[in-house]
Amino acid sequence: MRASRVAANYGARVAVAESGRFGGTCVNVGCIPKKLFSYAAHFREDFHVARSFGWTVGEARFDWATLLANKDREIARLNGLYEGVLARAGAQILRGKATVVDAHTVELGGKRYGARHILVATGSWPQIPAIPGRELAITSNEAFHLASLPRRALVVGGGYIAVEFASIFQGLGVQTTLAYRGAQLLRGFDADLGQRLAEEMKKKGVAVRLQANPARLDPGIKVTYEDGAVEDTDLVMFATGRTPNTAGLGLEAAGVKLDAAGAVVVDAYSRSSVDSIHAIGDVTNRLNLTPVATAEGMALAKTLFRNEPTATDHDNVPTAVFSDPNVATVGLSEERARQKHGRVDIYKSAFRALKLTLGAHEERTFMKLVVDAATQRVLGAHMIGPDAGEIIQGIGIAVKLGATKAQFDATIGIHPTAAEEFVTMREKSP
Numbered sequence: 450m451r452a453s454r455v456a457a458n459y460g461a462r463v464a465v466a467e468s469g470r471f472g473g474t475c476v477n478v479g480c481i482p483k484k485l486f487s488y489a490a491h492f493r494e495d496f497h498v499a500r501s502f503g504w505t506v507g508e509a510r511f512d513w514a515t516l517l518a519n520k521d522r523e524i525a526r527l528n529g530l531y532e533g534v535l536a537r538a539g540a541q542i543l544r545g546k547a548t549v550v551d552a553h554t555v556e557l558g559g560k561r562y563g564a565r566h567i568l569v570a571t572g573s574w575p576q577i578p579a580i581p582g583r584e585l586a587i588t589s590n591e592a593f594h595l596a597s598l599p600r601r602a603l604v605v606g607g608g609y610i611a612v613e614f615a616s617i618f619q620g621l622g623v624q625t626t627l628a629y630r631g632a633q634l635l636r637g638f639d640a641d642l643g644q645r646l647a648e649e650m651k652k653k654g655v656a657v658r659l660q661a662n663p664a665r666l667d668p669g670i671k672v673t674y675e676d677g678a679v680e681d682t683d684l685v686m687f688a689t690g691r692t693p694n695t696a697g698l699g700l701e702a703a704g705v706k707l708d709a710a711g712a713v714v715v716d717a718y719s720r721s722s723v724d725s726i727h728a729i730g731d732v733t734n735r736l737n738l739t740p741v742a743t744a745e746g747m748a749l750a751k752t753l754f755r756n757e758p759t760a761t762d763h764d765n766v767p768t769a770v771f772s773d774p775n776v777a778t779v780g781l782s783e784e785r786a787r788q789k790h791g792r793v794d795i796y797k798s799a800f801r802a803l804k805l806t807l808g809a810h811e812e813r814t815f816m817k818l819v820v821d822a823a824t825q826r827v828l829g830a831h832m833i834g835p836d837a838g839e840i841i842q843g844i845g846i847a848v849k850l851g852a853t854k855a856q857f858d859a860t861i862g863i864h865p866t867a868a869e870e871f872v873t874m875r876e877k878s879p
């Protein structure tokens with residue numbers, strides 16, 4: 450979408466092939482509907498908190514069909530909006546599954562199209578491991594269209610999609626288990642985040658089972674884990690990884706190099722091993738986030754059609770996990786910072802958010818700064834708590850600019866907020 454629109458604005462003649470719905474994964478079965486579901490799930494706690502402020506909200510009931518219908522209506526609006534944006538930019542829209550024939554030819558619906566440049570931005574697809582009974586399980590794709598909510602659910606995985614859906618199901622009243630084969634959730638994130646998120650999710654009723662991996666599923670659904678444990682549930686959702694969408698695209702025959710996972714291998718300018726074929730987004734398996742794909746698309750349009758070779762900077766990309774509670778992070782984890790920089794200073798703070806102090810609420814907000822001991826630059830900022838994504842987006846600017854701890858401290862906080870903690874942490878953590 451973005452690469453096409455910007456390229457067209459720079460004067461290129463553009464055609465876009467789309468086999469699905471406009472907006473891709475993010476709009477249809479990713480970020481947007483996921484966050485809408487996440488809002489829906491959080492109301493359960495909001496009603497509870499409201500009571501501690503004197504509100505009587507009566508009996509709260511949730512209707513899944515209403516949420517689905519409203520979500521679908523909004524997504525359909527976005528589909529139209531996106532298609533309109535492309536059409537207005539002057540891009541020719543081709544509907545159907547495209548394949549690459551050679552360095553300058555694409556085939557779609559039995560017709561061949563010649564192009565000076567071909568951009569592959571076909572995204573990725575969720576995978577279910579090859580265990581007996583795998584056909585009984587769903588992925589996030591189906592979770593967005595369930596006919597009804599199950600009474601019980603098992604979400605398998607420890608990455609952001611798994612923890613988000615476990616929180617969504619639990620918040621919507623489904624008795625939820627989260628099973629992950631590793632020892633800690635959110636691999637690759639700062640270890641404190643994974644560990645504390647598991648604790649917070651347990652407080653909210655999710656049964657978090659670590660080092661637990663389903664080995665087979667039998668109708669019912671009966672789940673048998675590798676260690677022999679058995680669990681009965683009504684829905685199993687795997688969020689155990691996604692594969693780049695390159696199968697059957699014709700890329701290898703056209704000379705495009707793929708890596709072991711099937712991702713298109715590209716250079717810093719998103720160029721593949723064939724000069725005229727580029728790739729961006731999830732299909733390159735670099736940093737699989739929408740704003741990163743968008744940035745890569747804009748950089749490519751500049752490189753090809755404005756004569757300004759532009760590489761996308763993948764450092765210090767802020768990101769959020771819309772679990773309950775939210776998690777957000779920018780920069781290096783403590784572990785990574787120690788590997789890269791040696792000595793680091795750590796600042797941590799955990800507290801109960803003001804909004805939760807009037808009732809018996811257990812949730813703790815957590816913040817952490819990772820600082821290079823030698824230069825005092827803030828290398829990483831990490832948070833668990835309400836609006837973590839909103840807060841870290843701002844902190845991300847400071848980290849990107851290379852701000853030091855002293856500059857964080859020289860910033861006066863906004864009181865009373867949770868965010869002010871990021872500029873008032875004075876005690877180093879041992």
Ligand SMILES: Cc1cc2nc3c(=O)[nH]c(=O)nc-3n(C[C@H](O)[C@H](O)[C@H](O)COP(=O)(O)OP(=O)(O)OC[C@H]3O[C@@H](n4cnc5c(N)ncnc54)[C@H](O)[C@@H]3O)c2cc1C
Pocket residue numbers: 466467468469470471472473474475476478479480481483545546547548570571572573589610694698729730731732737738739740742
């Ligand atoms: C459940 C979930 C939640 C997510 N939440 C977030 C989030 O909160 N924040 C965030 O930043 N990212 C999130 N992501 C990741 C984000 O959705 C992806 O990083 C992003 O969509 C990648 O964009 P893309 O353009 O590379 O691919 P996609 O958005 O997948 O687009 C690829 C498009 O190509 C089309 N296509 C594929 N093959 C062909 C073909 N042969 N011919 C024609 N068309 C084809 C597909 O129909 C699709 O429309 C989430 C992903 C999932 C699955």
